[in-house]
Amino acid sequence: MALLWVFGAVMVCFYQVTSETEPNILTEPKEANITTEVLSCNFTEPQTPIKGHHWTRNGNVIEETRSTSTVGFTQYKVDKTDIKFGGAFSCVFIAATEFNESIKLSVVPHVVAPKHNEHVTENDKAVLMCESSTYPPIDKWRWSFTDDSKNKKDITEDEKYIIKIEPNKTTLYINNPASNMDSGSYTCHGSNDMGEFSDDITLRVRSRLAALWPFLGIVVEVIVLVTIIFIFEKRRKPEDLGDDDNVGSAPLKNESAANHKDKNVRQRNCN
Ligand SMILES: *[C@@H]1O[C@H](CO)[C@@H](O)[C@H](O)[C@H]1NC(C)=O
Ligand SMILES: *[C@@H]1O[C@H](CO)[C@@H](O)[C@H](O)[C@H]1NC(C)=O
Ligand SMILES: *[C@@H]1O[C@H](CO)[C@@H](O)[C@H](O)[C@H]1NC(C)=O
Ligand SMILES: *[C@@H]1O[C@H](CO)[C@@H](O)[C@H](O)[C@H]1NC(C)=O
Numbered sequence: 572m573a574l575l576w577v578f579g580a581v582m583v584c585f586y587q588v589t590s591e592t593e594p595n596i597l598t599e600p601k602e603a604n605i606t607t608e609v610l611s612c613n614f615t616e617p618q619t620p621i622k623g624h625h626w627t628r629n630g631n632v633i634e635e636t637r638s639t640s641t642v643g644f645t646q647y648k649v650d651k652t653d654i655k656f657g658g659a660f661s662c663v664f665i666a667a668t669e670f671n672e673s674i675k676l677s678v679v680p681h682v683v684a685p686k687h688n689e690h691v692t693e694n695d696k697a698v699l700m701c702e703s704s705t706y707p708p709i710d711k712w713r714w715s716f717t718d719d720s721k722n723k724k725d726i727t728e729d730e731k732y733i734i735k736i737e738p739n740k741t742t743l744y745i746n747n748p749a750s751n752m753d754s755g756s757y758t759c760h761g762s763n764d765m766g767e768f769s770d771d772i773t774l775r776v777r778s779r780l781a782a783l784w785p786f787l788g789i790v791v792e793v794i795v796l797v798t799i800i801f802i803f804e805k806r807r808k809p810e811d812l813g814d815d816d817n818v819g820s821a822p823l824k825n826e827s828a829a830n831h832k833d834k835n836v837r838q839r840n841c842n
Contacts, residue, residue, distance in 0.1 A: 595616055604677055617666050623640060624663060624664045662674075679763075680767070686772065691775075693779050696746055711763075715757070726757075753774065753776050754775050
């Protein structure tokens with residue numbers, strides 16, 4: 572008895588689902604790729620008059636496709652950017668409500684490092700980043716490193732490397748980079764169902780000492796200057812004292828006057 576009830580309920584549900592004849596939108600092609608030039612939708616059995624249609628790319632309306640055509644057919648010509656980045660495209664027919672169908676344009680990911688050169692000081696943290704805005708999204712990111720002697724290795728996470736992954740972006744953090752070991756070329760690889768793509772970032776790690784050079788330069792300059800002044804003063808003083816014994820014992824406030832006089836005397840002596 573209970574079984575009959577369940578069977579009845581299932582049949583009623585099945586009848587309701589199938590009897591509600593969903594308007595049918597046929598797409599051409601079903602799945603698009605870089606060889607695709609045109610996307611088409613055919614709204615076969617509209618139940619109510621069509622008032623217009625438009626296309627969306629990744630959920631955003633492509634404004635120039637807005638139309639008030641009452642025909643149940645629309646085409647969208649893909650452009651260079653569409654082919655480069657791919658996307659989830661949908662045709663939307665406006666009738667009593669909106670009806671849509673999507674065509675996915677899948678491409679090999681296009682991975683880009685916004686900055687191709689990074690500089691960091693030894694023992695600071697290096698941060699390298701790559702992005703991709705392609706469809707389908709990147710399902711696997713990885714990083715590799717080629718040092719200045721062309722030795723290549725895959726980077727795995729440990730206390731030195733941290734790899735952060737976001738939907739369309741990856742960031743590599745390098746803790747305590749060393750100038751001799753960690754300078755080189757870092758490659759980010761992004762892959763999806765269609766294939767893999769990569770980009771390179773060159774990292775230069777300066778040694779702490781190199782970072783100190785400008786400062787050391789100033790210090791050395793100051794030391795040299797002070798030394799020169801000191802030597803000059805030291806060489807001048809005995810001469811001054813020997814010139815005039817009175818100067819040393821003269822009251823402080825008269826010193827400059829005494830010096831002045833002293834100079835005059837010397838000048839006269841010279842003449
Ligand atoms: C691209 O799509 C067409 C048909 O839509 C198919 O014949 C072709 O094999 C596809 N090419 C690739 C590389 O997937
Ligand atoms: C749309 O589909 C219907 C039914 O399959 C077909 O008769 C009609 O020719 C199609 N229209 C276009 C423009 O392809
Ligand atoms: C397509 O229709 C579904 C279900 O009605 C809706 O959730 C979705 O937002 C629609 N997509 C677009 C691009 O209009
Ligand atoms: C990545 O996604 C975020 C949020 O969805 C977006 O703001 C950003 O522009 C995207 N980056 C690229 C390179 O497309």
